[in-house]
Every structure is written in C-alpha cells, then in structure tokens.
Amino acid sequence: MRLVPHAALLLVLQAATPAVVAAAPAMNAAAPAADSGPAAVDAAATAALAAPSAPAAKAALPVDANGQLEDRALQARFEEITKQLRCLVCQNESIADSNAELAGDLRRQVTEMLVAGKSDDAIFHYMTDRYGEFVRFNPPLEPKTLLIWGAPFFMVLLGAFIVFRIARQRAAMPLDDEPSTESR
C-alpha cells in the first residue's frame, strides 16, 4: 500500500477513529475482488473468447498498449486523480493501487471523463456525489472538513501547552540535589 502524501495527515485522525482501529473486517458485504475464484477465471475466459462489451468500450479510448493514455498530460492528471480517490472495497487503498474490480471500473470512469474533457473538479464532484466525501483522500478545506484539517494543529498546540505547564511547574520546584538545606 502506498499512501498519498496528504493522506498521512488524515491517517493521524483515522488512527484515532474507531473505523480503522477495529480493523477486523466482519465483512457482511462482499465486493467483486479481482480474485473471486472460478467466476473471475470464467469471466476472463469469456472475455478473451467472446469479447463482450467491456473490451469494445476500451478500444474506443485513446490508450496505448500499456493502457496509458496517449495524451501525456491527461495521463499525468489520471495518475494524480486516481491516487486521491479511495477504493471503497479495500478502504485504505487508492483506486490507483487497488486490484478490486470496482477500482478498475472507477479508473475507467476517470479515464472516460478525462478524455471527454472534464475538469479535475468535475471528476471529484462526480465521485463525491455518488460515494460521499469519504472517497477523497485529500478532502477540500471547507467548514465541514475543518475538524479533519484542524485536528493535527490542535493536537500540536495541546501538546505544547502541556509541555509548557510541566516545564513551569518543574522550574518552580526546588531541586533535590541542590545543597540549599544543611540537613543532608
């Protein structure tokens, strides 16, 4: 798993939230993982033989043999955007890194929207409209995300305050080994 730089900040918070602490996945819902056993193998086989709709749709996109967009600028944006979108199946992976089928579908969606000339903002909006703010690793700074963005700074300030108080208390205390009293 590779983390998006900004996601590190969020992870600080997530570590404190129960959602990630209780990582034992009592999976009630299944997700179409890439390795879902014989079904996936069959699907691959039929895809190779019958070439149903999916590969046909792919052919329409201007991608090279490696699946990269021919337009380098678009490819760069594609990489940047998919790094910032959370794979909802394996929730701490981005859709750029995930092998889950849903991540593949979302990558296809991003590619199609880029080719259609959509802006980064429009793509992020498209995703948050459907999956919620949670889909973004790097949520925009706005009133409802103030807690997420402000909490690390608040923690640092709180820590500094505590250290300051302790330091002042200690400074006020007489040191044990000071030869100030004649009794020792």
Added chain:
Amino acid sequence: MWKFLLPFAAFVALAVLFAFGLNPGRDIHALPSPLIGKPAPEFALTDLLDPAHAVSNKALDGQVYVLNVWATWCVPCREEHPALVAISQQHVVPIIGLNWKDQRERAQQWLQQLGNPYQSVAFDGDGRVAIDWGVYGAPETYLVDARGRVIYKYISPMTQQVWDSEFMPRIEAARRGGA
C-alpha cells in the same frame, strides 16, 4: 482535585469511544450514502431474463420500490436470497434487482434454482449503473419513494427482521406522505 478528575474523564471518553468503535454489531464498512434524499439515478438496462427487453426505473415513477443489488459471485447474496423471496411473497412493494457485474447465464440459473423475488432484474454487466448508485459492495438494498427519491440504503444481507424494523416503517411513512 481536577488533577485526579482529568485522567478519569479521559478514561471515560476513551471507554465511550471504544464502546462505539469496537461494538461488534457495527459494520465498519458501512458508509453513509450521499444519495439519501436525492433523486434516484435513472437507469435503462437490458432485462436479465430477456435481453431483448429493457428494464428502467422510470416506469416505477409514482410508486415506492426497492432496488436490490446482487450477483452470483456474492456469497452474502445467497444468504439473503431466501429472505428476499419471502419478502416478495408479502407483496408490499415491487423489488427490482440490479444484477451487478455478473454473467447472464449464471444469474439466470441462480434465479431458477433459488426462486425469483424480483419484479424485474436489470443486468448491469459492466457496473456503470452501480457506480451511479454509489454501490461498493453487494448486497446493497435501496428504498425509493413515490417521488423517486432514495430514502434509505441498507448495506448487508437482508433479513425479515431488518425488513420489518428498517424498511416497513419507512415504506408506511412514505405512503402516508403521499405521492
């Protein structure tokens, strides 16, 4: 005095946090849907059982209905299936199926063997409609009111108990609210 109260307060805060966070009844993968209260995304797909026919939720305008996302590769979907069949026999609201990223033949076989609780099943082979609905796992079950708004989303296998406690009150409220 507050020197002793502070650690105690911190302990209570943590205890509450853990009681919430480690609660085994909570599905940590369940996410709130941004779709609640919004118009249900429209779709027009082929019918799972008859590819020559189209299934569209536009035809359901004006009535409360349930959309159930399922697939044959989804083990919990098999688990919930008997409950769906039983619920469908109570004829409360139409249940529409969204067969997600599946193979048509397998899905048809599944319905033949296990019974068909759906009024109709839309075949979403490449998962595009599922993206519109914000589906990220199966099974997921949506409740849409007569004005075509999504009013509830349930993530996990359906049971009669969940149906009675979560769906029925909302369905009745939606009907009282009138179309």
